[in-house]
Amino acid sequence: MFLWQYLTPLLLITIQVCKAQRCDEFTDLDIHHSIIGTNLKMRLLLYTRANATCGRQLSHSNLSAHPNFNFSRPTTFVIHGYRPTGSPPAWMEKIIQLLLERKDMNIVVVDWNYGATNLNYFKVVENTHKAADNLTAFIEKMQEHGASLSSIHMIGISLGAHISGFVGANLKGKIGRITALDPAGPQFTDKPPEERLDPTDAEFVDVLHTDIDALGFRKPLGHIDFYANGGTDQPGCPKTIFSGGAYFKCDHQRSVLLFLDSLTRICTSRAFPCSSYTDFLDGRCMDCDQFSAAGCPVFGYDVTEWRDALVKLQPTKAFFTTNKESPFCRTNYRVDIVTWNQEASWGYITIKLHSDGKVAEAMINHKASKFKKYTATQLLAQFDKDLQSVKKVSIKFSTGNALKHKYKLRVLRIRLTHLEQKDRPLCRYDILLEENKERTFRPIPCEESNF
Incomplete structure (x- = not known):
């Protein structure tokens, strides 16, 4: 009895400590829940630098009960989309980590898995409006505690993008920023602005499209709409239905991976x-100086540097291409070629840059380019990596026609200009390119008078 009197307080303290350290996890459901259907239940999980790996569920009625929730800090809401299998999003921990590395903020993960898990997609779409109303009420409570709407950033994925839009509309477009990652297309295409995301839902709306021909939304929805690889057929994604579920969701999910890459600052x-997209690939949109003093915008988290210009210019469609895996970013060069063949030639160009054992490659093969005597042909070359010091250049010319005799392309001048470092162009003069044979040379300083 004497020993128990001493142990009881210690046990109670231990229990209280364990309770205090308990983490609230994202709802984990399965295909069974999807088959029988789920009704909407909202859970808001708070993450800050003080609890970066341990979510704490927030209460609508008592926000002051969470000491880590600092209303003077900016707040980012992360809103997932349709969950047909009920599993938690695989990317959730990563986006929390990278956002907190970028800025001291409150991150609120909007867990509406109950409501998003249902084989009946139409029922899930109905739940987006209810989820938005619930979230609106919570943000209004935040305002009562001194939070500013302009400091709120909502990151919505698929259906979550439209939930963000509904919340923004409820709050008269005063939310600071909405980032929409491949907004859902089914049941939202051709709907009026009040029934989907639109630019008036926040002070700044940036949108990424990666699956416009299937699960995503095709038309512009924000102040700036980015179309990665034209908005469809993402590199590295399966091309046939025999690849299973990845065939249906890979392009759509790529939007999140591209945004995560933008947070890392690797490139x-x-x-x-x-x-x-055709004009972009044809090299007709490379003059970034005409766009703004800061040049062309970068995709992702840091696009806010161009915010003022984009709000004035809206709507803006912007295009970029990616690699098939991280790091997804590519390096862009303008290529100017002048030939002196007597007859015009049509063909494709492959360029490789060499530096200290590393090779960057660009294939300009979206369509055959025309090379006419003494006429400059301007091309956009997109390399899979950036090389700081180019020692050698390799070029290969091809017509793509195996039945005709081999062509020779007589290049009078070729100039490669890095679109980020225009002061150091690479040049070479008087080169003979035999079809399908790679020609390697060392670049030399450009003679400005010749261009």
Whole structure:
């Protein structure tokens, strides 16, 4: 009895400590829940630098009960989309980590898995409006505690993008920023602005499109709409239905991976405002000096540097291409070629840059380019990596026609200009390119008078 009197307080203290350290996890459901259907239940999980790996569920009625929730800090809401299998999003921990590395903020993960897990997609779409109303009420409570709407950033994925839009509309467009990652297309395409995301839902709305021909939304929805690889057929994603579920969701999910890459700052994806993806690939939209003093915008988290210009210019469509895996960013060069063949030639160009054992490659093969005597042909070359010091250049010319005789392309001048470092162009003069044979040379300083 004497020993128990001493142990009881110690046990109670231990229990209280364990309770205090308990983490609230994202709701984990399974296909069974999807088959029987789920009704909407909202859970808001708070993460800060003080509890970066341990979520704490927030209460609508008592926000002051959470000491880590500092209303003077900016707040980012992360809102997932449709969850047909009920599993937690695989990317959730990563986005929390990277956001907190960027800035001291409150991160609120909007867990509406109950409501998003349902084989009946139409029912889930209905739940987006209810989820938005619930979230609106919570943000209004935040305002009562001194939070500013302009310091709120909502990151919405798929259906979560439209939830963000509904919340923004409820709050009269005073939210600071909405980032929409491949907004859902089914049941939202051709709907009026009040029934989907639109630019009036926040002070600044940036949108990424990666699956416009299936699960995503095709038309512009924000102040700036980025179309990665034209908005469809993302590199590295399966091309046939025999690949299973990845065939249906890979392009759509790529939007999150591209945004995560933008948070890491390993490299940046420069996007080019342009009227169409074809014009972009044809090299007709490379003059970034005309866009703004800061040049063409970069995709992702740091696009806010161009915010003022984009709000004035809206809507802006911008295009960029990516690699098939991280780091996704590519390096862009303008290529100017002048030939002296008597007859015009049509063909494709592959360029490799060499530096200290590393090789960067760009294939300009979206369509055959025309090379006409003494006429400059301007091309956009997109390399899979950036090399700081180019020692050698390799070029290969191809017509793509195996039945005809081999062509020779007589290059009078070739100039490669890094679109981020225009002061150091690479040149070479008087080169003979035999079809399908790679020609390697050392670049020399450009003779400005010749261009």
